[in-house]
Amino acid sequence: MIRAHRVEDVRAAEAAAMAALPEGELMARASEGLAEVAAARLAERDGRTVVALVGPGNNGGDTLYAAGLLSEAGFACVAVLVTPAGRASVHAEALAAAEEAGVAVVVPADDPAAAAALVGEGDLVLDGIVGIGGRPGLHDEAARMVDAIDDDAWVLAVDLASGLDPCGESGDDEAVWADETVTFGTPKPAHLLPAGEGATGRLTVVDIGLDLDDVPAAVERLTYDDVALLWPVPGPADDKYSRGVLGVVAGGESYTGAAILSVTAAAESGAGMIRYVGTPTPTGLVRAAVPEAVHGEGRVQAWLIGPGLDVSAEGEAARAQLDVARTALASDEPVVLDAGGLDLLDPGALPRTAPTLLTPHAGELARLLSRLDAPSGARDATTGETPSVTRADVEGDPLGHARRLAARTGATVLLKGSTTLVVDPDLAAPVRSQADAPAWLATAGAGDVLSGVVGTLLASGLKPLDAGSLGALVHGVTADRVSAGGPLRALAVAHGIRPTVRDLLARGRSAPE
Numbered sequence: 001m002i003r004a005h006r007v008e009d010v011r012a013a014e015a016a017a018m019a020a021l022p023e024g025e026l027m028a029r030a031s032e033g034l035a036e037v038a039a040a041r042l043a044e045r046d047g048r049t050v051v052a053l054v055g056p057g058n059n060g061g062d063t064l065y066a067a068g069l070l071s072e073a074g075f076a077c078v079a080v081l082v083t084p085a086g087r088a089s090v091h092a093e094a095l096a097a098a099e100e101a102g103v104a105v106v107v108p109a110d111d112p113a114a115a116a117a118l119v120g121e122g123d124l125v126l127d128g129i130v131g132i133g134g135r136p137g138l139h140d141e142a143a144r145m146v147d148a149i150d151d152d153a154w155v156l157a158v159d160l161a162s163g164l165d166p167c168g169e170s171g172d173d174e175a176v177w178a179d180e181t182v183t184f185g186t187p188k189p190a191h192l193l194p195a196g197e198g199a200t201g202r203l204t205v206v207d208i209g210l211d212l213d214d215v216p217a218a219v220e221r222l223t224y225d226d227v228a229l230l231w232p233v234p235g236p237a238d239d240k241y242s243r244g245v246l247g248v249v250a251g252g253e254s255y256t257g258a259a260i261l262s263v264t265a266a267a268e269s270g271a272g273m274i275r276y277v278g279t280p281t282p283t284g285l286v287r288a289a290v291p292e293a294v295h296g297e298g299r300v301q302a303w304l305i306g307p308g309l310d311v312s313a314e315g316e317a318a319r320a321q322l323d324v325a326r327t328a329l330a331s332d333e334p335v336v337l338d339a340g341g342l343d344l345l346d347p348g349a350l351p352r353t354a355p356t357l358l359t360p361h362a363g364e365l366a367r368l369l370s371r372l373d374a375p376s377g378a379r380d381a382t383t384g385e386t387p388s389v390t391r392a393d394v395e396g397d398p399l400g401h402a403r404r405l406a407a408r409t410g411a412t413v414l415l416k417g418s419t420t421l422v423v424d425p426d427l428a429a430p431v432r433s434q435a436d437a438p439a440w441l442a443t444a445g446a447g448d449v450l451s452g453v454v455g456t457l458l459a460s461g462l463k464p465l466d467a468g469s470l471g472a473l474v475h476g477v478t479a480d481r482v483s484a485g486g487p488l489r490a491l492a493v494a495h496g497i498r499p500t501v502r503d504l505l506a507r508g509r510s511a512p513e
């Protein structure tokens with residue numbers, strides 16, 4: 001698992017480490033690690049010239065020391081001091097060390113055009129403008145120098161791409177767009193959250209000896225090795241019931257395919273048993289496509305409610321199906337609520353007592369929050385009311401809105417997107433963030449497949465946070481394999497889950513202790 005820590009916890013760990021180490025040791029470790037990565041990237045790219053953009057704090061200090069080391073290693077290094085007071089406001093010892101090591105120093109205020117031209121010559125650019133002490137956004141001079149970076153240069157952000165909000169919460173500000181970030185001690189939230197992930201590029205962590213093992217993370221990301229730790233593997237004493245029966249209420253006469261996709265994905269994920277509840281057309285299709293599924297109500301360990309479900313559908317069969325969904329929601333069984341099922345959430349019946357996982361995309365989350373915000377509480381924003389939350393609002397601040405929905409409903413919220421967030425209703429718990437899927441997965445039906453995977457995991461007894469994040473990981477990795485760089489279809493992702501889980505479990509078995 002990758003764990004990102006809050007800035008204040010990083011600062012506390014740094015202070016503890018510094019108290020036990022000779023002065024300057026921590027910065028020396030950081031700059032040596034940074035220089036090592038920079039030298040490797042220069043070697044890979046046959047690069048000779050290094051430009052260091054240097055700001056006023058310790059982030060600039062790290063960068064100057066690293067530039068000095070790279071200069072001693074034979075690279076041509078220029079430090080561009082992007083601080084209002086030039087030399088006077090950068091880390092003095094680091095500046096002296098860099099000059100001593102042969103780094104040329106330039107102050108853009110003296111001749112902005114000449115400085116910009118020099119920046120454009122860097123094969124590798126170290127972004128040391130600000131790190132965890134930075135406020136979001138770049139000041140004008142920094143922005144001008146960043147604009148001058150050559151498109152072919154390798155941009156290596158020091159600790160954090162400058163301009164990002166270190167907490168990863170606000171995302172509208174101008175920031176350096178890095179190819180790679182070398183961070184110290186531990187990832188920071190901005191590296192893993194949607195607001196900062198794009199500007200971070202590849203993430204490389206340099207160990208500087210901070211002790212954060214017992215400090216709760218702010219953000220967590222499951223990796224391949226977590227699959228063997230979390231996936232429910234049956235033992236000799238298990239039977240189909242003990243492994244978990246998933247009830248699926250999905251599909252209707254309007255949206256028939258969603259039922260096949262979610263039930264197929266549940267079967268491919270290894271559900272002990274699937275009980276499907278649908279209207280006649282999807283029932284016939286599920287019978288043909290997934291002979292393993294049984295039909296009708298019965299005892300389950302979790303419900304998946306909603307893929308392709310139309311809560312306004314008329315007719316006896318549709319009403320009977322919706323009755324099953326409502327009864328399930330009112331029960332003490334764990335529920336995954338997806339797509340149309342989200343419209344069944346009754347604000348008067350919140351929070352549910354049993355584990356509950358909501359799996360909206362941005363538009364569904366906006367619609368649900370708008371409905372829950374509406375004075376009547378039960379009205380649907382599709383009825384013509386102006387929604388209080390729009391899809392654009394959610395896309396502008398996905399984490400904030402996912403947290404709002406989790407707080408409002410008392411449920412775990414899995415917000416789908418290129419980065420999928422899973423937020424526990426205990427807002428102090430770490431947020432899970434998964435970014436495993438190629439953009440090819442943005443295709444109709446992909447969410448139905450995800451719902452079948454997470455439903456199976458919930459039925460096996462996993463808590464919603466684990467079921468959601470593990471499901472998102474496996475769904476994303478499967479999509480990546482199925483795509484192999486090209487288009488994919490949702491049904492192929494569903495069929496790819498079995499071999500993906502098998503390979504990820506095998507990887508866990510062969511991993512060294």
Ligand SMILES: NC(=O)C1=CN([C@@H]2O[C@H](COP(=O)(O)OP(=O)(O)OC[C@H]3O[C@@H](n4cnc5c(N)ncnc54)[C@H](OP(=O)(O)O)[C@@H]3O)[C@@H](O)[C@H]2O)[C@@H](O)CC1
Nearest residue numbers: 014026027030056057058059130131132133134135137159
């Ligand atoms: N602590 C340690 O032991 C270790 C720390 N390490 C390193 O230190 C880094 C943190 O250093 P830091 O605390 O000095 O803050 P840093 O990120 O350099 O920026 C603060 C300065 O920037 C300024 N400023 C802020 N926002 C701005 C903006 N938008 N645009 C322009 N300026 C802005 C702000 O000035 P202000 O305007 O607030 O007066 C202030 O002067 C960390 O990321 C890591 O690289 C490693 O060496 C390991 C050991």
Ligand SMILES: Nc1ncnc2c1ncn2[C@@H]1O[C@H](COP(=O)(O)OP(=O)(O)O)[C@@H](O)[C@H]1O
Nearest residue numbers: 416417418437438439441442444445446447448
């Ligand atoms: N740009 C993207 N990159 C990677 N994955 C994406 C991207 N856009 C969407 N996804 C994923 O694709 C799936 C789409 O789900 P959803 O929008 O519910 O589709 P549907 O309702 O048609 O089944 C989600 O798992 C989401 O995380």
Ligand SMILES: [K+]
Nearest residue numbers: 127130158160
């Ligand atoms: K930086």
